[in-house]
Amino acid sequence: MRIDRPAATRLVVIALLLALVCWLPFGLDSHRTFQLTMIAVWAVVAIGLNILTGYNGQISLGHGAFVTLGAYTSALLMARQDWPFWVTIIAAGVLAAIAGLLVGIPALRLSGPYLAIATLSLAIATPQIVKKYDDFTGGTQGIGRSDGLVQPGPPGFLSDLLNRDQWLYFVVLLTMLAMTLLAWFLLRGRIGRAFVAVRDAEVAAAAMGINVARTKVTAFAISAFYAGIAGALFVQVQGIMTPDSIGILQSITFLTSIVIGGLASILGSIIGAAFVVYLPSDITDLFKKLVGAIPGFSGETIRPGALQGAAVIIVMLLMPAGVAGFLIRLIRLRPVTVLQSVRSAPAGLRSGSAAALERLSSLWDSRPGRRGPPRPQSPEDKERG
C-alpha cells in the first residue's frame, strides 16, 4: 500500500496539536486558561464573520449585535427558564441565524460602504435597545448571578479531574472545533464555492446558475449562526451579560482582527481571535514596557486601540493576505523561488513605466468609436452610489 506522505504528515501534526490543546489547561494557570477559552469563543465569531466577509465579500461591522443576541438568549433561557446550557447554545445559534436572515435580506440591496454603514448602525443601536427594554433584559445591570444565571460546572463523574475553568475550556474548545469542522466542510463544498463565486464575479456566478440572492442571504444567516453560538459561549465563560459587554469597538475589532489574521482563511480567523485576546493584555503590556524604556516617553500613552489600528493599517499595506497568508508563504518558501525573484528584480523595476504606457494605450483604445480593452478604472466605471 502506498502511503500518502503529505496526508500522513498532516494527520500527525493535527494529532500533536490536539494533544497540546488538551494538555494546556492542566499546564497553565487559570488566567492563561481563561485567555485560551476566550480565544476559542472569539474564533467562532471570527470564522462566522470570515464566511460572510472573507468568502462572500459582504462587509459587516455589526456582528456584535448577533453576538449580543445570542448571549442574551442563552442568559435569559438559563436564568429564567432553567434550560440546560447546551440547549441554550443551540437556541442562541438558531435565533441569531433567524436574525441574520432578516438582516441579510435587506442587505441584498446594499454593497460596500453602504452595507458597512447599515451594519454599523445595527451594532450601535443594539445596546441602546437592550437598555431601553430593561424589564425583559435586566437593563444596564445585565443578567448575572443575582438573576439566577449559574455557570455550568463539570458533571459528577468528572468533578475530581477538572475544575470549572478547565471544564469550560473543554466545552468551548469542543464547540469551536465542531464549528471549525462545519465551516471547513461547508466552504470546500458546493455552498463555499458559490460564496466565493458570488464574491468574485456576481454576474458570472448568476450566469452559471447560482442563485445570487439566496447565496448572499445564506451567508448572512450562517455567519449570524456562528455569532449567536459564540455569544452563548461568551455567557458560559463570563457568567454575566450586560448591554455594553459587546460594544461597537468590539464589533469593529471582530472585522479588523480577521483582516489581521487573514481574510477567507479559517486559520486566519483563529489567529485573529488570538489577537482579540492578547492585544489588549499581553501585547499592550509589552509595548508599554518598550515605549516606557525610551527616555522622555510614558508607556501609559500606549492603548490597545492604537496598537490595533496601527496593526490593521500595516497589515493592509504590507501583507494583504494577513498573518495567516504570510505564514503560509513563509512555509512554502523554497530557495529556488527566492533566487528567481532576486533575478527578476530588474524587470520589476521596469514595470512602472510599462504600466504607465499600458494605461495610456488603453485610454487611446477606449476613445468613442474604437473597440478595445476596457479603460482602467475611472470614476464613471465605479459604483457611485
Next chain:
Amino acid sequence: MGSVFLAAPPWENPSLFADQVAAGLATGGIYALVALAIVMIYRSTDVLNFAQGEMAMFVTFAMWSLVLAGIDTWQVLIIGVLLAAALGGFIERVVIRPVENAPPLSVVVVTLGLFLFLNGMATGIWAKGELPKSFPSPLGSTQEAFKAVDLGIATIPRHYLLVLIVGLAVMVLIYLLFNHTKLGLALRATAHNPLASQLMGINVGRMLTLGWALASVVGALAGMLVAPIVSLDPSFMLAVLLYAFAAAVLGGLNSSLGAIIGGFTIGVVENLFGTYTPQSWLGPEMKLPLTLLLLVLVLLIRPTGLLGQRAVRRV
C-alpha cells in the same frame, strides 16, 4: 396626553416647537459639516472615511490642551484649522495613497484602522483623570455662551447661533471655492476623472491631498464647535459621525448639497424625536436607534439618497 408624551404637542405649545426646531437646525449644522467632509472625500477619492469623526476628535483634544495652556479660544480655533489641514493631508499621503486602487473592503478597513488608532492615541495622550473634559466656547464662559437669544420666532442659546453662523459660512466658502476658483475646478476635475485631469496637466496627487486636508478642516471645525455642547471625551464624535453618515446617505453620498440638506433634516428630526416620542416605550434615549432606522429605510427605499446620482455599473 401629557403623561404619554414627554412634551406638550406643538399645537398646544408652539414656542417650544419653534425652539426645538431652532436647536435642531444648529446641531444639524454640525452634522451637515461632518457629512460635507465625508462627501468631499467620497467624491474625490471614493473612500468612505470612517475616521472622519476621530480626526476631528483628535484635533479638538489637541486644541483643548492649548486652551489649558492659556491660549485665547479664537486663536485656538485657527490653530486647530491649520493642524486639521496638516493631519488630513498627511493621512492621505501616508495611509490612503497606497490603497488608492484597492477594493472597497480594504479601504473601509484602513479607515477603520485609522479610527481605532486615533481613538487609542487620544485616549492615551489626553484622556487622563476625570472625563468628560469641558471645552470652552469662543463666546466666553459657559453661562455667557449658553444664554438664550430671542430671535422673534424662537429662542436659541448664543453658542448654538454661533454654530449655525459658522456652519453656514463654511458651507458658502466651500461652495465658492469649488465653483468659482480655478483651484476648485481642478479639484472637481480630479474627482470626476483623475486620468483625464492628469493628462490636462493637473497635479492629481496634490489635489487629492488638498481634498483630504479641506475635508479634515471642515470636520475639525464641526468638532471644535460641538465640543462645548456635548463636552469632550474620546468617543464624543461617534454619535456625530453616525448622524453625519445618516445625513450623507439621506442626501446622497455624492452630493454636497444633499449632505447639507440631509444634515439639517437629521438635526431637526433627531431633536423632535427626542422631544415628542412617547416616554413609555420610546423616549429620548431611543433617538439614535430611531435615526439609524430612518437611515436604513432611506438606504433600502432610495439608495442614491435625495440628490445623489444613480450609479451605472459596467460589468
